[in-house]
Amino acid sequence: MAQLDDDGPDWFHELDPLDTLFLGTAFLEEFHEEYEFGNARTAWLRLMRSTGHWRGIERFVAEVVQASEDFDMPSMRAT
Numbered sequence: 686m687a688q689l690d691d692d693g694p695d696w697f698h699e700l701d702p703l704d705t706l707f708l709g710t711a712f713l714e715e716f717h718e719e720y721e722f723g724n725a726r727t728a729w730l731r732l733m734r735s736t737g738h739w740r741g742i743e744r745f746v747a748e749v750v751q752a753s754e755d756f757d758m759p760s761m762r763a764t
Contacts, residue, residue, distance in 0.1 A: 696722070702749045706742070 696719035700708065707726040716722035733739055753759060 694719070703742075703746060706745060 694716075699719075704722075704726060707729055708722075710729065711725065714725070716725065730742070733742055
C-alpha cells in the first residue's frame with residue numbers, strides 16, 4: 686500500500702519478489718533504511734533455512750525465475 690500511496694521509503698520501489706515475501710512476514714515492522722531491511726531479510730532467510738518452510742521459499746524463487754524467463758524479464762537480483 687505504501688508503494689501505491691507513494692508514502693513509503695524510496696527503496697520500496699526496488700523490492701524484488703523475495704523482498705516482498707519477507708516484507709509480508711514483517712508486516713507491522715518499520716524499517717528505517719534499506720540496509721536495516723536487508724539485514725533483517727537475510728537473518729529471516731537464515732532462520733527459515735532450517736524449517737519446513739524452506740522448500741516453499743525455494744519453490745517460490747523457482748517460480749519467479751521461471752516467470753521472468755517466460756516473459757523475457759530480468760530475474761530477481763542476487764540476495
